[in-house]
Amino acid sequence: MNIDVISRMRFHTLLVFALLLSIPLQAHHSGVMFDPMKEVTLKGTVKEFVFANPHVSIVIAVIDDKGQVVDWSIEAASTQSLVRSGWRKSSLKFGDVVTIVGRPLRDGRPGAQLVRVILADGTELGRGGPNF
Amino acid sequence: MTQPTHEPRCPRVAVAAAAALALMTATVAIDAQNVPPPQGPAPAAAQRPNPLDKPGALAKDNLAKSRPKPPFDLTGNWMYNPAQNRDSGTFGYLPLPKLKPAAQASYEAAQRAQAQGKAYKNDEGACWPAGMPQMMTRVWPNQTIQLPTMIVMIQMLKGEIRWIYLDGRPHEDADIKAASYAGDSIGRWEGKTLVVETTNLEPKHHWIMGGIPAGSQLKIVERIRLIDDGKTMEDTFIMTDPENWEGEWVNTKRWFRYDNSDIEEAYCLPDLNDRLPATADPSNIR
Numbered sequence: 001m002n003i004d005v006i007s008r009m010r011f012h013t014l015l016v017f018a019l020l021l022s023i024p025l026q027a028h029h030s031g032v033m034f035d036p037m038k039e040v041t042l043k044g045t046v047k048e049f050v051f052a053n054p055h056v057s058i059v060i061a062v063i064d065d066k067g068q069v070v071d072w073s074i075e076a077a078s079t080q081s082l083v084r085s086g087w088r089k090s091s092l093k094f095g096d097v098v099t100i101v102g103r104p105l106r107d108g109r110p111g112a113q114l115v116r117v118i119l120a121d122g123t124e125l126g127r128g129g130p131n132f
Numbered sequence: 133m134t135q136p137t138h139e140p141r142c143p144r145v146a147v148a149a150a151a152a153l154a155l156m157t158a159t160v161a162i163d164a165q166n167v168p169p170p171q172g173p174a175p176a177a178a179q180r181p182n183p184l185d186k187p188g189a190l191a192k193d194n195l196a197k198s199r200p201k202p203p204f205d206l207t208g209n210w211m212y213n214p215a216q217n218r219d220s221g222t223f224g225y226l227p228l229p230k231l232k233p234a235a236q237a238s239y240e241a242a243q244r245a246q247a248q249g250k251a252y253k254n255d256e257g258a259c260w261p262a263g264m265p266q267m268m269t270r271v272w273p274n275q276t277i278q279l280p281t282m283i284v285m286i287q288m289l290k291g292e293i294r295w296i297y298l299d300g301r302p303h304e305d306a307d308i309k310a311a312s313y314a315g316d317s318i319g320r321w322e323g324k325t326l327v328v329e330t331t332n333l334e335p336k337h338h339w340i341m342g343g344i345p346a347g348s349q350l351k352i353v354e355r356i357r358l359i360d361d362g363k364t365m366e367d368t369f370i371m372t373d374p375e376n377w378e379g380e381w382v383n384t385k386r387w388f389r390y391d392n393s394d395i396e397e398a399y400c401l402p403d404l405n406d407r408l409p410a411t412a413d414p415s416n417i418r
Contacts, residue, residue, distance in 0.1 A: 028256055028289055028290065028400050029254055029410050029411050030252075030410070032245075032251055033409075033410055033413075048407075050404065050407070054289055054400065054404075057404065057407050057408055073407060073408065074409070075409050105410075109413065111412070113410070
């Protein structure tokens with residue numbers, strides 16, 4: 001199974017952080033549509049990687065439980081925030097096979113807020129922090 | 133009943149009238165060709181001063197005017213750290229004033245939406261400007277350039293700009309200046325404090341915080357200081373809007389100096405919005 005939805009409810013310490021995580025630190029929009037208490041792990045092929053502000057975006061094609069290809073839209077932080085955590089414009093390219101961990105949309109659509117990416121060579125790139 | 137007619141009763145009269153009219157027209161045309169170029173003062177209507185023509189903040193004479201030395205220079209990049217401003221409401225402005233019923237109802241609707249994991253009238257997500265005061269509290273650098281005549285603040289997110297005029301001009305007549313999201317800001321020095329008054333704010337899709345609108349009667353007075361040896365900018369907002377709340381809404385925010393980086397372009401672009409999971413679905417915006 002290529003979609004591994006992990007719904008780990010960590011009510012004690014994470015509950016405190018959940019509210020903070022739901023605050024879109026670099027966002028130009030509300031972040032309440034992402035579920036800060038869930039993580040989805042997606043293994044797929046990069047279809048699109050847009051290195052732009054205010055948000056870097058990634059589309060990966062993932063094969064779901066039924067064998068259907070589903071395009072997941074991933075929203076990341078700003079370019080400056082990601083660059084500070086090791087990202088480059090060259091970090092992803094079309095056809096790369098990657099694993100992405102993200103916080104999914106609450107409404108079940110195939111979209112998520114980036115938590116981290118694991119590249120094919122095992123390199124891990126994080127979500128970035130605030131713009132500083 | 134016979135319809136009235138404008139036909140001349142006598143053809144001779146009509147011919148004579150046409151000939152006279154042709155002669156007059158020709159005379160006027162000949163006179164116009166012979167008119168010398170205008171000399172001396174223009175007609176009174178053209179002499180009326182254009183209210184937009186005045187010394188600009190970047191006019192050399194204006195910049196060169198003798199003025200007292202300002203107590204501090206805000207030039208630099210200023211970063212808003214939500215964690216540093218948690219006590220004053222993080223991205224909000226707490227405590228709230230006593231809201232008027234419509235604003236209270238809207239605020240409560242936003243609170244309910246938030247509790248349900250839904251956005252409420254998230255106009256910023258639809259690329260509307262944050263405007264004042266929210267453009268000051270985005271977690272992106274505010275690039276600030278201070279001149280003797282004005283301060284320019286450029287918020288990296290969406291490139292929102294505000295101009296604070298320091299050259300002694302009054303507020304622009306709202307009859308000749310469109311309302312705007314940054315408003316019309318006039319600053320003056322009071323001891324070691326910069327006092328800025330902002331009016332003429334655009335109310336359309338403009339919010340102070342979740343559900344609380346920035347109305348057309350909103351007036352913001354800011355008292356800005358540099359503290360912590362110039363490493364921290366402190367801004368106390370005193371907001372009034374008799375349409376939406378009672379009395380003064382007072383809140384103090386702080387920014388830290390962030391000069392080890394420059395700002396970049398970060399517009400809100402419709403095509404990018406179309407692919408972001410948070411904004412692609414209109415239900416996440418409204």
